[in-house]
Amino acid sequence: MNTAQFIPKSTTSNIKEATFTWKTPSNIALVKYWGKSNSQIPKNTSISFTLNNCHTITSVKFSKIDTVATVNFDLFFEGKPKEEFTPKIAEFFKRIANYCPYIFDYKMVIDSENSFPHSSGIASSASGLSAIAMCLMSLEKELYPEITSDFINKKASFLARLGSGSASRSIEGPLVVWGNHKDIPESSDLYGVRFPFKIHTIFKNYQDAILLVDKGEKQVSSTVGHNLMHQHPYASNRFLQANQNISKITKILSEGDIKAFVNLVESEALTLHAMMLMSNPYFILMKPNTLEIINKIWEYRAQHNSNVCFTLDAGANVHVLFPESEKKAIHKFIDSELAVFCQHKQYILDEVGLGAESL
Ligand code: DP6
DSSP: OOOGGGSOOOOOOOOOEEEEEEEEEEEEEEEOOOOEETTTEESSOEEEEEEEEEEEEEEEEEEEOSOOSSOEEEEEETTEEOGGGHHHHHHHHHHHTTTOGGGGGEEEEEEEEESSOTTSSOOOHHHHHHHHHHHHHHHHHHHOTTOOHHHHHHHHHHHHHHHOGGGGGSSBOSEEEESOOTTSTTOOSSSEEEOOSOOOGGGTTOEEEEEOSOOSOOSSOHHHHHHTTTTOTTHHHHHHHHHHHHHHHHHHHHHTOHHHHHHHHHHHHHHHHHHHHTSSSOOOOOOHHHHHHHHHHHHHHHHHTOOOEEEOOSSSOEEEEEOGGGHHHHHHHIIIIIGGGSGGGOEEEEEBOOBOEEO
């Protein structure tokens, strides 16, 4: 794998001070990433919808200093210093140092805010890390003006991946594939690429309502969950199935086969949770209200000949997915029948988005 392409040569450019601000989205996987090997290499290919409304806005102010041995940064979240995020970001800088050696020449002040409620149970690492990665790439563009926008997106995804795998899918949109796959040209284990085929119009403005069932701390971190796939009795079949699902969904997304989409996406969500149920130690991340919502969705779908479906990430919240044509009816359904299963009746209406934006 060619990681050398991401190591910059030394430069004579001298940027004394610069501030960059990026808004980057969260994403929701349709075919899930669950299982990885060292340096964040996925065991199977995954694909996600990029979201629009759930995002992070991050500014990084770079001020030139004498080169230091340990990365020098201050971190603010919603205007206040955020000690508990510092170790994760310090670890991120450690992992990317080889590819961004210029970070040792700057003091960085990072200012971040999320559009979604703090500790809503929505993973903020994908949007948070991709935003920092884009700010770093803006500095790199100043230092190396010859780099192309294609390279910037690729390397930003590569850097974000080293922080958190799913963050590699939060640079572009509307659909991003991460992980090398025989049917997806240019796909790579190192970074996400935009879904390279025709996307049927029905999927271009797909809707996602995120029902906040449980806003508590996750009982099991993603990293622990991924690691449990190492001794998992069903791991190799799961990786095979996921890669087959990538081939299937490629056709579904191009042809607009919504019934097949519903089946594949729900099966992926339940398989992800089945892997958790069958690992050792075993764990259950769904809550009783997660199941109440799933049953209501199935009931509604049958009664109204609807195409609404659900997916889950590694938690209890439910992503309700539906085509734009059903927006009015599904909003009503959520409000009258599903919101009651959410903490404080909270949910977030989102839709497919196009990726990172410079502000
Ligand atoms: C269930 O990207 O959070 O959401 O690479 O350890 O940071 P790390 O894991 P993370 O895993 C996400 C898992 C998932 C499925 C997915 O988004 O594909």
